[in-house]
Amino acid sequence: xxxxxxxxxxNIKFINEENPIEEYHRLExxxxxxxxxxxxxxxxxxxxxxxxxxxxxxxxxxxxECGSLFFAVYKDDFHTExxxxxxxSKVNKKFPEEISEISSEFVTIYNQAHHAEQEGLDLICGxxxxxxxxxxxxxxxxxxxxxxxxxxxxxxxxxxVQKYIDQSDIKDMAERAIWLGNDETHYVRKWGSKDIKDxxxxxxxxxxxxxxxxxxxxxxxxxxx
Numbered sequence: 198x199x200x201x202x203x204x205x206x207x208n209i210k211f212i213n214e215e216n217p218i219e220e221y222h223r224l225e226x227x228x229x230x231x232x233x234x235x236x237x238x239x240x241x242x243x244x245x246x247x248x249x250x251x252x253x254x255x256x257x258x259x260x261x262e263c264g265s266l267f268f269a270v271y272k273d274d275f276h277t278e279x280x281x282x283x284x285x286s287k288v289n290k291k292f293p294e295e296i297s298e299i300s301s302e303f304v305t306i307y308n309q310a311h312h313a314e315q316e317g318l319d320l321i322c323g324x325x326x327x328x329x330x331x332x333x334x335x336x337x338x339x340x341x342x343x344x345x346x347x348x349x350x351x352x353x354x355x356x357x358v359q360k361y362i363d364q365s366d367i368k369d370m371a372e373r374a375i376w377l378g379n380d381e382t383h384y385v386r387k388w389g390s391k392d393i394k395d396x397x398x399x400x401x402x403x404x405x406x407x408x409x410x411x412x413x414x415x416x417x418x419x420x421x422x
Contacts, residue, residue, distance in 0.1 A: 223277045231282035233263040287312040295411040300336035323381025366406040374399035
């Protein structure tokens with residue numbers, strides 16, 4: 198007989214007529230499947246009391262296209278809190294086509310940072326967002342200044358924005374994104390009231406204004422007077 202290192206028999210209860218999910222009314226049931234990202238009313242299969250404060254609820258996605266199993270993890274310490282799901286499918290952020298065309302590396306690096314954030318690695322994902330921003334700005338600058346490729350590649354990002362970005366909206370948002378991005382790499386933060394959400398918002402704004410500039414440039418070239 199195989200002996201398990203941990204005896205789960207006393208800590209697991211299957212959800213059935215004798216032990217309905219209503220008995221665990223304090224647990225906030227998931228309303229989204231972390232695998233397929235669709236809104237659901239999950240099938241609850243079993244409850245695992247991992248410790249005196251941690252409870253795991255095994256759920257099933259009822260969608261035929263998915264049908265995946267996942268755990269919802271709760272902490273019961275004075276009040277019950279839904280901590281996380283696992284496994285969790287990583288979601289990619291989509292960017293406008295013109296942004297992907299000028300800087301595919303930006304999209305790749307940004308989404309790697311985005312995946313890290315989804316894994317809860319909030320102390321390191323900001324560095325990735327900062328690196329992605331550098332690729333975006335420098336690839337845009339190189340696209341408009343092909344004779345200065347090596348100079349742009351080696352130039353500090355702040356100087357690159359000041360020298361090669363003429364559009365005020367792009368420059369304003371990119372400079373502020375750089376400030377917050379630098380905070381993510383330094384021991385002491387200069388912008389204590391701002392966080393990773395603000396950095397991502399500023400990158401989004403930079404992407405938006407860059408996208409508008411690239412679209413406008415395209416139509417100017419295609420529809421000359």
